[in-house]
Amino acid sequence: MERRNTRQRQLVLDAVRDLDDHPTADEVYLRVREKDEHVSRGTVYRNLHVLVESGDIVSVKVSGGERFDRRSDNHAHLVCTECGSVKDVPAPDVEDARREMERAWGYADVRTSTVFAGVCPACQKKSQAAR
Known part of the structure; x- marks a missing residue:
């Protein structure tokens, strides 16, 4: 299923790329909110996983959570x-x-x-x- 690239998804992708130290979902959320205060936490989390599914970013499972990597x-x-x-x-x-x-x-x-x-x-x- 092909998904269209939304403005929010691009903001999430840009945030992961800007935060090059394997950010948590919360760190990505805070960075996205700097650009658009109307984007919800759920939208960020959902788009992180869409980007993982599409291969644009990588999910790294760590003790106590998940980090995201801009390198695929x-x-x-x-x-x-x-x-x-x-x-x-x-x-x-x-x-x-x-x-x-x-x-x-x-x-x-x-x-x-x-x-x-x-x-x-x-x-x-x-x-x-x-x-």
Whole structure:
């Protein structure tokens, strides 16, 4: 189903692109409201998911929620398990595994999403300082 590109959807997409640090839905909502105070939270959330479905942005599931990535190219994410920050990192080579999934299970157009988790340097420093 093709959806028309509404003004609100463009505002949401622009906000994700402007906030290049994997914003939350609330951060996107606040940025959109700076441009148009009449756009509702529900409209922003709905349009975020339409943009994910269309491949314009990527949803990154993190502990306690979801972040959004303006990059839809092949890359992985490194998520801090303490503060929830998200970094773009090179994707591991999974092409052989992807092809094997298609062959063995009969699936077509198999896609992958890789998320690595760990504790970021800033959270490590905070933890060491608290000791």
